[in-house]
Amino acid sequence: MKRAIAYERVRxxxxxxxxxxxxxGVAFTWAxxxxxxxxxxxxxxxxxxGLVGQVYSPISALFVTIPFAQAFGHDYRDGTIxxxxxxxxxxxxxxLAKLIVPAVVAVCxxxxxxxGVAVIATLGPSSGFDALPxxxxxxxxxxxxxxxxxxxxxxxxxxxxxxxxxxxxWWLLVEQLIGSLLSKFPFVFNLLPxxxxxxxxxxxxxxxxLIMLLATVVLGVVGxxxxxxxxx
Amino acid sequence: MIECTGLGKSYGTTRAVDNMSFIIPDGxxxxxxxxxxxxxxxxxxxxxxxxxxxxxTLFDGRKLADLESTTKIVGAxxxxxxxxxxxxxxxxxRMLGQEAQVSNARVDEVIDLxxxxxxxxxxxxxxxxxxxxxxxxxGAILASPKTLLLDEPxxxxxxxxxxxxxxxxxxxxxxxxxxxxxxxxxxxMELLADHLxxxxxxxxxxxxxxxxxxxxxxxxxxxxxxxxxxxxxxAALRERGAEVLDEDGAFAVSGVEAAQIGMMAHELGAPVxxxxxxxxxxxxxxxxxxxxxxxxxxxxxx
Numbered sequence: 001m002k003r004a005i006a007y008e009r010v011r012x013x014x015x016x017x018x019x020x021x022x023x024x025g026v027a028f029t030w031a032x033x034x035x036x037x038x039x040x041x042x043x044x045x046x047x048x049x050g051l052v053g054q055v056y057s058p059i060s061a062l063f064v065t066i067p068f069a070q071a072f073g074h075d076y077r078d079g080t081i082x083x084x085x086x087x088x089x090x091x092x093x094x095x096l097a098k099l100i101v102p103a104v105v106a107v108c109x110x111x112x113x114x115x116g117v118a119v120i121a122t123l124g125p126s127s128g129f130d131a132l133p134x135x136x137x138x139x140x141x142x143x144x145x146x147x148x149x150x151x152x153x154x155x156x157x158x159x160x161x162x163x164x165x166x167x168x169x170w171w172l173l174v175e176q177l178i179g180s181l182l183s184k185f186p187f188v189f190n191l192l193p194x195x196x197x198x199x200x201x202x203x204x205x206x207x208x209x210l211i212m213l214l215a216t217v218v219l220g221v222v223g224x225x226x227x228x229x230x231x232x
Numbered sequence: 233m234i235e236c237t238g239l240g241k242s243y244g245t246t247r248a249v250d251n252m253s254f255i256i257p258d259g260x261x262x263x264x265x266x267x268x269x270x271x272x273x274x275x276x277x278x279x280x281x282x283x284x285x286x287x288x289t290l291f292d293g294r295k296l297a298d299l300e301s302t303t304k305i306v307g308a309x310x311x312x313x314x315x316x317x318x319x320x321x322x323x324x325x326r327m328l329g330q331e332a333q334v335s336n337a338r339v340d341e342v343i344d345l346x347x348x349x350x351x352x353x354x355x356x357x358x359x360x361x362x363x364x365x366x367x368x369x370x371g372a373i374l375a376s377p378k379t380l381l382l383d384e385p386x387x388x389x390x391x392x393x394x395x396x397x398x399x400x401x402x403x404x405x406x407x408x409x410x411x412x413x414x415x416x417x418x419x420x421m422e423l424l425a426d427h428l429x430x431x432x433x434x435x436x437x438x439x440x441x442x443x444x445x446x447x448x449x450x451x452x453x454x455x456x457x458x459x460x461x462x463x464x465x466x467a468a469l470r471e472r473g474a475e476v477l478d479e480d481g482a483f484a485v486s487g488v489e490a491a492q493i494g495m496m497a498h499e500l501g502a503p504v505x506x507x508x509x510x511x512x513x514x515x516x517x518x519x520x521x522x523x524x525x526x527x528x529x530x531x532x533x534x
Contacts, residue, residue: 007330014323015316079314082282083371086308087331089281089297232282 004088004097008071011084012101015074018067022109025063029055029113030120037124048121049131052114053202056139058146058194062168064109065147067102072151072227073160082232091228099151099220106147107140114139134204141209142201145216152223170194233258234291234379234410239278241271241285247434248274249285254429254439256379256412261405263425263442264414267522271434272414273310276383280308291379303332307372308381312364312388317357321348321367324356325374332375339374346370347393361388369397373404380404382413386420398424422446422514432522442514449517453490454508456482461502468496482506 012018032055040046075081088094114136118129146167154163171194179195182188189195190211197212199205234256241249249271256262266272277283281296288295291305299305315324325339343352346366351359356367365388372380380401386394401424405411412429415421421428428445430438438445457465466476466483474488485493490509497504510516 003331003333007327010323010327010330011319014319014327016318074316078316079311080316082277082280082308082310083314083328085282086280086306086310087303087328089302229284231284232277 001093001096004090004093005100007084007087008094008097008101011074011080012067012071012105015070018070018105021066022064022105025060026109026113026116028063029060030116032057033117033120034123037120040124045127046121046124047127047131048118048129049135049202051121052117052135052139055117056110056113056201058168058171058198060113061143061146062164064106064113064143065102065150066164067105068099068147068151069154069160069163071098071102072154073158073163076154076158077160085232092224095224095227099148102147102151103144106143110140110143111136138201138204138209142197142212145197145212148216148220152219155223155227167194171198233293234279234289234412235293236275236279236289237287239275239285239287239289241274241278241283241434249278250434252287252431252434252436254436256410256429257427258410259405259408260426261401261411261413261424262427262429263421264412264429264431265416265418265421265518266414266431266437268416270431270522272431273383274434275431276308276310276381276412276414279381280306280310301332301375303328303375303377305377306379306381307375307377309365309368309372309385310381310383312361312368315356315364315367318355320353321356321359321370322352324367325370328371329374334374342370342374345373362390362393365389366393378409380409380411380413382411384415385413386415386417394420418515418518430518430521437521446512446514446517449512449520450486451512452484452486452510453488453493454479454482454506454510455485455493455497455504456506457497457502457504461497461500464500465497465502468500469493472496484510 033051036046036051036054075084084094085091114132118132121129149167150163153166154160157163157166175192175195178188179192193212193215196208200209200212236255237253239249239252240247252275264272264275274283278285278287279289281289291299296302296306319327322339322343325342326336329335329339343349346369348363348366348370351363356364359367365385369382369385372382382401386397389397398420401411401413405426413421413424415424422442425442427441428438429436430445438448455465462483469476469485469488472488472492475486477484490507494504494507
C-alpha cells in the first residue's frame with residue numbers, strides 16, 4: 001500500500017495542475033471573503049462560521065477537488081492506467097491511493113483557505129473565532145467527501161470534465177429544482193445529499209452530515225466496484 | 233519463464249482470444265506474430281491482468297498478483313503514447329520506479345541507456361513516435377525485470393534504433409531473461425526471435441522455434457520460359473518427380489534443384505527467361521499459416 005501511495009504521490013506532484021487548481025480555489029475563497037468583509041455594513045457582526053459558510057462554497061470545493069478527478073481521469077485519458085495497474089495488480093490499493101493523495105492535497109488547501117478567511121475576518125467586524133477548529137474539521141471532511149464523489153463519477157464516466165462538473169451541476173440544478181418543485185414534501189430534502197452536505201458544513205448539524213456521508217459511501221463503493229472490475 | 237494457460241476473451245459475440253496456451257522460455261527472445269486484429273494486444277493485456285478474461289498466466293510459477301514486486305519480474309511496454317503530456321520524461325520514470333523503489337541514479341542510467349538524456353527534462357507531449365517508444369522501453373526495463381513484454385516496440389524507430397533494440401533484446405534474453413515481443417515487421421522478427429508464438433483470429437497457430445516454423449514453408453524454384461515450351465517442360469519436370477504449380481505465367485517447382493531444371497530446359501531447347509530460387513522464409517511461412525485468417529482480402533486492389 002505504501003508503494004501505491006508513493007507512486008500516486010509522484011504521479012500527482014509532478015503535474016503543476018495538482019497545485020494550481022486547489023490554489024485557485026483558495027484564492028477564490030479569499031477574494032469572496034475579502035469582498036464580504038470590506039462591504040459589510042458598519043456595526044454589523046459577521047460571525048466566522050457564517051463567513052466561512054458563505055465563502056467556502058461548493059464552488060471552492062470544485063477547484064480544490066480537481067486532483068481527485070485527475071487521479072483517475074489523467075490515467076484513463078493518457079492510457080497510463082495500464083502502467084499503473086501493470087505495476088499494482090491489487091486494484092483496491094490503487095483506488096485507495098488515488099483517494100488518499102488528493103485528500104491530503106485537498107485538506108491542506110482547505111486549511112489554508114479557512115485560516116486565510118479567519119485572518120481576513122479580523123479586518124472587519126467579526127467574531128466567533130473559537131469555532132475555527134470545528135470549521136476546519138467540517139470543511140475538510142466536506143471537501144474530502146465531495147472529492148470522493150468527484151472521483152467516483154470520473155471512474156464511472158472515464159471523463160475528467162464529467163467528474164469535475166457533474167457534482168456541481170447536480171447540486172446547482174438538480175437538487176435546487178427538486179427542492180423547489182417538491183417543497184410541499186419536506187422529506188424530499190433528506191434525499192438531496194449535497195444540499196444536506198452544505199448545510200452540515202455550515203451548521204454542524206449531524207443528520208445532514210450523515211446524509212452526505214451516506215451518498216459518499218454509496219457513490220464511492222459503486223466507483224470502486226467499477227474500477228476493480230473493468231478492463232484497463 | 234511465462235506460462236499461459238487457456239487465455240480467452242470475448243467482446244460481445246466476438247471471440248477475440250480463444251483458449252490459448254503457450255510457454256515463453258527463459259534465455260530466448262520469443263516473437264509474437266499475428267495479422268492485424270488477431271488478438272495479440274488483447275492477449276498481452278490478459279497476461280498482465282489488465283483485461284478480465286479466462287485463463288491464467290504464471291510468471292516463474294506465480295501469478296502477477298502474488299508477486300512481492302511486479303516490476304522486478306515483469307516489465308511491459310504496450311503503447312508508445314502512454315504518458316502524461318506535460319510530466320517530464322524523468323518524472324515519468326521516477327513515478328514508474330516507485331513500485332520497485334528504484335533509485336534516481338538508476339533512472340538516470342536508463343535515460344542514458346535509451347538515449348533520452350537530451351529530452352529527459354522535457355514534456356513528452358511533443359515526442360515523436362520513436363522517442364515515445366524509447367520512453368516506454370525505458371519504463372519497462374527500469375527495475376531490471378526478469379521478463380519483458382513488448383508490444384510493437386520497433387514501430388517508429390529509425391534503422392539505427394531498430395538495430396540497437398535488436399542487440400539490446402538479444403543480450404537481455406542471453407542473460408537468462410525472457411523477452412516476449414510482438415511485431416508485424418517480419419524481417420525484423422526473423423533477425424530477432426529464437427522462438428515464435430503465432431496466432432490468427434484469436435487462436436494459437438504455432439508455438440515453436442524459429443527454425444521449425446520457417447521449415448513449414450517450402451523452398452522452390454520459379455521458372456519462366458516462353459509459352460510454347462511450358463507444357464513440355466512442366467511434363468518433363470513432373471516425370472522427374474517434381475511438384476509443379478502454375479504461378480502467374482510461370483511455374484513454381486519444388487523437389488528438383490535449380491541446376492537440374494536448367495539442364496532439362498537446355499536438353500529440351502526451351503529458352504529460360506527466369507530461374508529464381510526462393511528460400512523458405514518467415515514471411516512465406518507466416519503467410520501460409522495465416523492464409524485466409526486476416527480480416528481483409530489479398531491479391532490486388534479490386
